[in-house]
Amino acid sequence: MKTLKVGIVGCGGIANGKHLPAIKKNGNFEIVAFCDLIEERARKAKAEYGTQDARIYTDYQELVKEELDAVYVLTPNNAHAPVAIAAMKAGKNVMCEKPMAKTYAEAKAMVETAEETGKILTIGYQNRYRADSQYLKAACEHDDLGEIYFAKAHAIRRRAVPTWGVFLDEEKQGGGPLIDIGTHALDLTLWTMNNYEPASVTGSVFRKLADQKDTGNAWGDWDPEVFTVEDSAFGFIKMKNGATIELEASWALNSLEVDEAKTTLCGTRAGADMKDGLRINRVKYGRQCVEKPDLQAGGVAFFDGVETKPDDVEQKIFYDAIVNGTPLTVEPRQALVVTQILEAVYESAKTGKTVYFD
Incomplete structure (x- = not known):
């Protein structure tokens, strides 16, 4: 099984309560970069879920420059679009927490960026x-x-x-x-x-x-x-x-x-x-x-x-879409509506x- 290198932007409640445990359980991801406005939260997440040499950032623009297969956008809603768009433009696939964005215009820009770059974009509707x-x-x-x-x-x-x-x-x-x-x-x-x-x-x-x-x-x-x-x-x-x-x-x-x-x-x-x-x-x-x-x-x-x-299924579907090209369950244009x-x-x-x- 191919191991994917991923970065986490936002190391708060939804990261620790949902995504990080599921990523770790999946076993086919390595979390090599963590970003949070509060540096201590990123360091804490690294200590529990990251690789030994995982990098710590407080600016997502620096994280997306890393050699990563995917970026997880787990921030407050107003940051979903700018982080996801920056990640896709930097060649990364994106798992973004729900809702897709704060506004329809931002969500539409995310969809358009995914289609322009050919990168995978999915939203965390695990229910x-x-x-x-x-x-x-x-x-x-x-x-x-x-x-x-x-x-x-x-x-x-x-x-x-x-x-x-x-x-x-x-x-x-x-x-x-x-x-x-x-x-x-x-x-x-x-x-x-x-x-x-x-x-x-x-x-x-x-x-x-x-x-x-x-x-x-x-x-x-x-x-x-x-x-x-x-x-x-x-x-x-x-x-x-x-x-x-x-x-x-x-x-x-x-x-x-x-x-x-x-x-x-x-x-x-x-x-x-x-x-x-x-x-x-x-x-x-x-x-x-x-x-x-x-x-x-x-x-x-x-x-x-x-x-x-459901959290575990969500990670498997994201992994399979990146590695095997299998269809997403949550398509970006659905989340846009x-x-x-x-x-x-x-x-x-x-x-x-x-x-x-x-």
């Missing part, structure tokens, strides 16, 4: 690799649901506002729960539907709970002074073929209906949701029925099974008008 997501995608591809004309993208937390890093900073992130977790739910919905042609978006964005105290938040009370993004957002999306999608996202909402990175699909033959595991509803032999596939990896008393984590719709929700909420696409 596609879950067992329930894969099963539902297969069902859709086999036309089990028929024409999917209505869907919901769920990203609702009751009280789980991230209080660390720059999550609450609109300038660095571009938004709150919509761009943070709503992006996963929307990506999952568009991907399972295989529909990437939006016609219009109407959005509502709220900041109703952010100034409250004694919040009951999962990670402790947030600071209202630095909470500059929305606490919830909702979108109504019409696709060019007439299909309709409702998008819901919140970090804080007085709701007992809590779902994250899930989708509901309604088709002419059957429907599906992820509310209580994956459920497929249909009429069979003249009766309404609900089917729940067994997605556990085990099956016998003495074997629990080995469930492959996700960013286009998210931006339209914000724009519609700001102007009070529906955003229409050509």
Whole structure:
């Protein structure tokens, strides 16, 4: 197996919580360069995951000059585009965390750079690799649901506002729960539907709970002074073929209906949701029925099974695309449409008008 030399830009939470452990587990990567604005974070990541002679940088422009097969862009959202574009122009393949970029214009520039340079660009939508997501995608591809004309993208937390890093900073992130977790739910919905042609978006964005105290938040009370993004957002999306999608996202909402990175699909033959595991509803032999596939990896008393984590699958697909030329699961133009719709929700909420696409 060929070993790929890679560099990491951004050594914070998403790097240490997701990518670095998965890269190490894969075994076919060598991390030979680390970059972070806070040098100590880069040094800490090197000590745990890097090669002995891995280089440390605080400027990504220096890292992309290295002889690398790929660069991982694991920064706040406002740096995704400049880092990814610089890496691709320097001849590197890129794995970029979600969302693709802070704005549609930046995401479009990333896609154009990938196409101009011929480098691989993929985005970290790892929820596609879950067992329930894969099963539902297969069902859709086999036309089990028929024409999917209505869907919901769920990203609702009751009280789980991230209080660390720059999550609450609109300038660095571009938004709150919509761009943070709503992006996963929307990506999952568009991907399972295989529909990437939006016609219009109407959005509502709220900041109703952010100034409250004694919040009951999962990670402790947030600071209202630095909470500059929305606490919830909702979108109504019409696709060019007439299909309709409702998008819901919140970090804080007085709701007992809590779902994250899930989708509901309604088709002419059957429907599906992820509310209580994956459920497929249909009429069979003249009766309404609900089917729940067994997605556990085990099956016998003495074997629990080995469930492959989505993070691990993500790394394998990226590796295979670089080494073997196999197709990406998350294509850049798909991720571009996700960013286009998210931006339209914000724009519609700001102007009070529906955003229409050509």
